[in-house]
Amino acid sequence: MLNALAQLGRVGIGMLERLGRGHLLLLGILRGLPDLLPRPGLLIKQIYSVGVLSILIISVSGLFVGMVLGLQGYYILSQFGAEQTLGVMVAASLVRELGPVVAALLFAGRAGSALTAEIGLMKATEQLSGLEMMAVDPIRRVLTPRFFAGFISMPLLAALFSALGVLGGYFVGVGLLGVDDGAFWAQMQAKIDLYEDVFNGVIKSVVFGLVCSWIALFQGFDALPTSEGVSRATTRTVVHSSLAVLGLDFILTALMFGD
């Protein structure tokens, strides 16, 4: 019994230590921002790697999610004779929830895991130590540009996901199932609120971008410098980021839309 308690205590202390190290790392990353501003090239390179290279998976996924929404929405709405409101349903689902959340999950799987593996391997091959010995702070030079690249890319990727999702819903609803073209867009224009729907969705994606980038970089930086350590860290990035996104989505939704 005492051993079990001691084990539980050790696990708890270990988790708190990791949480503390994670926050210190985040502080170090944020403090690197003034160094990053005079070197936009570093940021642009990472935005390409983290954001631009994620466009394909985000676009294709957004299109298919929108098409499924169009199909499912049509069958449900048509039972109530409300199929003309399909545009609203598709757009509201995407900009409020599916855009930020699914884009963040895809981002964690594609860009987050890549970030963790890259940083973990840089640690395992002593590149980070090499930078330190060259009097270059690896947090500021390596982690800060990647963090802000994720932070900037995520809302743009979520917006792209939502836009293509709406087009997918349009293609299925209007193109295949015969929903009126004008009603699809007019209902959407009338019912989707810039602040309540779009702006709140953007806030969500900004928060998810921050959290996913932070988790990915911390896991890489904190990884054991072995192939197994990097592999585990990469897995942890996807699992922790996904859980964090889903948990935070509930909290943010409750704050934004709860009474």
Added chain:
Amino acid sequence: MVESVDSQVPLVSIRGLRFSRGSRVIFDGVDIDIPRGKITAIMGPSGTGKTTLLKLIGGQLRPSAGTILVDGQDIHRLGNRDLYRLRMRMGMLFQSGALLTDIDVFENVAYPLREHTDLSPSMIRKLVLLKLEAVGLRGARELMPSELSGGMARRVALARAMVLDPMMIMYDEPFTGQDPISMGVLVELIRALNDASRLSSIIVSHDVQETAAIADLIYVISNGKVIESGGPEAMINSELAWTRQFMQGLADGPVPFHYPAAELADDLLGGTC
């Protein structure tokens, strides 16, 4: 770089160094002096903490007790800014080379110059080409690190380590895994660069022949202590059985051939795993 302290004073002075990883004691009261302008070798079997010692000298790890003075400055009492300023005068050659894999050879060598100086691009180009020429790899400047052999990667890393003209270079196992030609090249380069640039060099290695061929002073460490120190000749002909075993590569001696274990008969007859 101009040496700021009297040349008779050791460049690195380690006193009472203690360092542990968890419950495992790596160093237990180590005293070492690294003289200026010489090649000093830290030798010992694998796992004795030789690389850890370099990281302690470079301020990447903190000792649990003791002091390390580098050029008169207690490196573990320096703030970040002063520590980084001191590191600009220290080069380190990592065992893996530690080249940045997303940029080519030229950019790797140019990296410290771009980070720490305001030199014009043409001046940086000239300096980088000169350093690459010194290690024989001027023609390889456009290659990526993944296209280099292990020996070439270490030579590029050596060019990078000395591009800021440091006062000292630390070599972490520079000869490990090298073919005889690469090893010969590295041995020659380390000696030549040390003498030509008036560097102080610290080599951490367990390659006895190559290290003894170029070292001016050797420290032999084991079990967290300095066993013996002196010139290469004195170490090879040491009276101490441990030093003799290590320097002559004898299979058995004070360091036993067998890892500590129960009696073989007991293990064979009674064990379950």
